[in-house]
Amino acid sequence: MRFFKTLSIVFLICGLVSVASADLALLKQGVSDYKNKSFVNAAIKFYDLTKNNSLDEELKIKAEYYLGLSLYSLKLYQASSYPIVKVIQSKSNKYKKKSLLKLIAISNKLGDQRMLDFALSAIDVNDIQKSADDIYYFKLASLSYDKGDMSGAINHLKTSIGRNPKNEAALNLLALSYLKKNETENAINSYLKLLELYDGRESSHIKRSYTVLNTARAYFQAKKYAQAVEFYIKIYKNSEAYRESLPELGWTYFYLGQYAKAQGVLQSLHSPFYENFFEPESLVLRAILLNYNCNSEAAEVVVNNYNSNYSNILKILTDWAALKANIIDVMAEVNYANEVLLNEKSKKESSIETIKNYGGKIPFKVTRTMLKDSRLKAITDTFLIIKNESESTKKLFGNIQNSLKPYLDSIYDDRINFYNNQIVVIFNKVVQGLEKKLSYYTQQMMFVNYEIIDEKKKQTRVRSNQADQFTEVSDRQEKNKKIKISSVSKDMKYWPFDGEFWKDEIGNTLYFGESLCVQE
Amino acid sequence: MWANETQVSSQQDKKNKSVKSQNKVDINFEDEVIKGDNNVPEMLLVNSRKLVKYKDLFNKRTDFIDEVESNKDLFNDYRK
Numbered sequence: 001m002r003f004f005k006t007l008s009i010v011f012l013i014c015g016l017v018s019v020a021s022a023d024l025a026l027l028k029q030g031v032s033d034y035k036n037k038s039f040v041n042a043a044i045k046f047y048d049l050t051k052n053n054s055l056d057e058e059l060k061i062k063a064e065y066y067l068g069l070s071l072y073s074l075k076l077y078q079a080s081s082y083p084i085v086k087v088i089q090s091k092s093n094k095y096k097k098k099s100l101l102k103l104i105a106i107s108n109k110l111g112d113q114r115m116l117d118f119a120l121s122a123i124d125v126n127d128i129q130k131s132a133d134d135i136y137y138f139k140l141a142s143l144s145y146d147k148g149d150m151s152g153a154i155n156h157l158k159t160s161i162g163r164n165p166k167n168e169a170a171l172n173l174l175a176l177s178y179l180k181k182n183e184t185e186n187a188i189n190s191y192l193k194l195l196e197l198y199d200g201r202e203s204s205h206i207k208r209s210y211t212v213l214n215t216a217r218a219y220f221q222a223k224k225y226a227q228a229v230e231f232y233i234k235i236y237k238n239s240e241a242y243r244e245s246l247p248e249l250g251w252t253y254f255y256l257g258q259y260a261k262a263q264g265v266l267q268s269l270h271s272p273f274y275e276n277f278f279e280p281e282s283l284v285l286r287a288i289l290l291n292y293n294c295n296s297e298a299a300e301v302v303v304n305n306y307n308s309n310y311s312n313i314l315k316i317l318t319d320w321a322a323l324k325a326n327i328i329d330v331m332a333e334v335n336y337a338n339e340v341l342l343n344e345k346s347k348k349e350s351s352i353e354t355i356k357n358y359g360g361k362i363p364f365k366v367t368r369t370m371l372k373d374s375r376l377k378a379i380t381d382t383f384l385i386i387k388n389e390s391e392s393t394k395k396l397f398g399n400i401q402n403s404l405k406p407y408l409d410s411i412y413d414d415r416i417n418f419y420n421n422q423i424v425v426i427f428n429k430v431v432q433g434l435e436k437k438l439s440y441y442t443q444q445m446m447f448v449n450y451e452i453i454d455e456k457k458k459q460t461r462v463r464s465n466q467a468d469q470f471t472e473v474s475d476r477q478e479k480n481k482k483i484k485i486s487s488v489s490k491d492m493k494y495w496p497f498d499g500e501f502w503k504d505e506i507g508n509t510l511y512f513g514e515s516l517c518v519q520e
Numbered sequence: 521m522w523a524n525e526t527q528v529s530s531q532q533d534k535k536n537k538s539v540k541s542q543n544k545v546d547i548n549f550e551d552e553v554i555k556g557d558n559n560v561p562e563m564l565l566v567n568s569r570k571l572v573k574y575k576d577l578f579n580k581r582t583d584f585i586d587e588v589e590s591n592k593d594l595f596n597d598y599r600k
Contacts, residue, residue, distance in 0.1 A: 172595040176589060179583070179585055207594060220583070372590065374589070451577060451578070
């Protein structure tokens with residue numbers, strides 16, 4: 001009896017040793033697969049090891065870490081974050097630092113701010129300072145920036161740029177942080193350094209165009225309007241930044257007192273070429289400019305134009321909250337707008353028809369502006385990445401018998417549900433933001449309208465007091481029409497605007513109207 | 521009947537007047553009279569309207585920080 005007991009203990013020990021050696025062999029095989037870039041096989045082996053309860057805790061952490069690395073190498077970033085977070089939360093310190101840096105990299109790939117916050121809060125700056133690169137400091141700066149701590153952000157950004165002077169994101173955020181502190185000179189210097197990085201790039205290069213635009217904005221904030229104009233007019237017409245620059249250039253000319261130039265810029269913006277853009281501010285500015293020239297009648301036309309275009313939109317945006325939209329409603333709006341945008345990009349003629357038959361509840365011109373919102377853009381981008389990753393898991397693991405696939409499916413189902421809800425929340429926030437913005441401009445337009453009526457009364461009184469000048473004003477109105485023709489040089493032909501336009505006219509529109517103001 | 525009633529009431533009025541006249545105090549306001557002309561408001565009105573017009577009701581743009589902020593993610597290449 002005793003003999004059998006001893007024998008069973010010996011078998012048990014032998015069994016345990018053989019299990020342990022089998023686990024070790026599997027771990028070695030997994031590492032070998034990983035090194036040979038056979039990431040699918042490696043991931044399956046490491047996952048099986050993490051589910052093995054008899055495995056030593058230290059080895060389990062190693063398996064989790066390598067599972068994270070394997071999934072990361074397969075570009076399954078969301079899935080890779082799960083084992084990596086487990087390693088960070090474990091008691092073992094061996095893979096902690098590397099895992100934290102990996103998690104920062106994953107959060108970058110996914111654009112997941114909460115993951116980044118977690119990683120940065122778990123990291124010990126002193127511990128990691130020597131090995132940390134510019135990206136790490138940029139992320140620390142982003143965190144300070146989001147909290148509204150501009151001085152903290154600037155310090156981290158300076159360190160980031162010190163480690164990599166060509167870090168575009170850091171240079172751009174540094175300039176923005178300075179603008180928020182109203183340190184415009186420093187902001188301008190940062191933008192000029194960033195611009196140097198784009199030397200030699202083509203004029204339509206998107207980052208170059210936006211850097212030129214942002215530099216102009218910094219000069220504008222510094223009240224250096226002449227320099228601002230120099231940068232605004234450098235923006236290439238075919239770049240995305242061009243349309244955005246037009247109302248701003250209008251404001252700059254306004255401050256320079258060059259009302260005619262400002263009107264010319266706005267005329268381009270209000271041509272049919274840009275009719276499907278959300279531009280309430282430019283109409284407000286146009287009414288202001290016309291009123292400054294005492295052209296009350298034209299200013300009133302602009303006010304009416306604003307009301308007919310935007311009062312309905314304001315109502316739609318206000319009513320949107322009552323609809324209690326779900327993800328299907330929101331995605332329908334996004335898809336309708338994306339369809340038109342795709343048509344625009346491919347320059348299909350049917351894009352005009354698509355807009356006419358537009359199915360969205362929110363007008364296209366509003367949704368296209370919403371899609372440019374950084375919050376909505378970030379979350380929809382992340383959602384797309386996760387959906388693509390979810391599809392990839394089917395391709396990578398669907399044809400092999402393994403226990404990893406159900407685990408990956410559960411991760412992606414959970415995250416897709418989460419992002420569905422988040423997209424609705426953020427979409428509604430963006431709608432509220434636009435509603436607030438439009439309400440503000442509607443109020444501004446009411447003030448402008450008051451000014452127009454006030455100016456009209458004043459001018460009427462002055463004219464009635466000075467009957468001889470009154471005829472002079474009507475002469476001037478007639479003269480305005482003649483100026484248009486006589487101002488055009490011999491090799492050009494004056495073509496009065498009558499709804500139609502040529503694309504090359506955009507940005508070259510001249511305004512010939514002169515001031516109708518009568519001095520008291 | 522009517523005539524008698526009116527005679528009685530007039531006699532009562534005379535009595536009341538005699539009571540009031542006993543408490544009468546004379547006050548001379550001649551030194552306190554303020555003499556002045558009406559001002560024509562037209563000029564004043566014009567000036568005051570000019571003061572109101574000094575500042576426009578609408579807000580003028582002083583910065584484009586929101587617009588700059590909206591393109592900050594464009595420069596973040598780490599996701600690619």
